[in-house]
Amino acid sequence: MKIAHIGIAVPNLQEALKFYKESLGMDAAGFETVEEQKATVAFVPCGESRLELLESTSPDGPIGKFVEKNKGRAGIHHIALEVDDIAAELERLNDSGVDLIDKTPRYGAGGAKIGFIHPKATGGLLLELCQEPEGHDRK
Known part of the structure; x- marks a missing residue:
């Protein structure tokens, strides 16, 4: 496994991107709206990984609820670990309790197959397992 991305919930995607570009010299490599998650995602390459800036498209979506609970501020929503076979990994984890x-x-952003481990299992951190589509170049 390796870190696929760090998901950062932001109240305003354009303002967040402005900071990353102007202050850190990092540009978004793409955007996607994920209807199932009620979020718009900006992909920001970062070495062998990426940052995924997530803005809610609805206050009742998971990102909207996260930002509200975080008093309107940005914050790390999840860390995604890349796996080779997500179905097998989820089955193995489920079978082990x-x-x-x-x-x-x-379905996850960028065509990835994803699955989340409950924060209760990790001591409070939301972990995502992520299998990138065949031939995917995240940069």
């Missing part, structure tokens, strides 16, 4: 949000993979 790990508390999962997703027992089967679902």
Whole structure:
């Protein structure tokens, strides 16, 4: 496994991107709206990984709720670990009694297959397992 990305919930995507570009020289390499998650994602390459800046498209979506709970501020929403076979990994974790949000993979940004491990299992951190599509170049 390696870190695929760090998901950062932001109240305003354009303001967040302005900081990353002007202060850190980092540009977004793409954007996507993920209807299932009620979020718009900006992909910001960062070495062999990337930052995924997430802005809610609806206050009742997971990112909207996170930002509200975080008093309107940005914050780390999740860390994603890349795996080779997400279905097998979720099955292995489930069989070993790990508390999962997703027992089967679902669609994630960039065409990835994803599944979340419940924060109860990790001591409070939301972990995402991520299998990138075949031939995917995240840079």
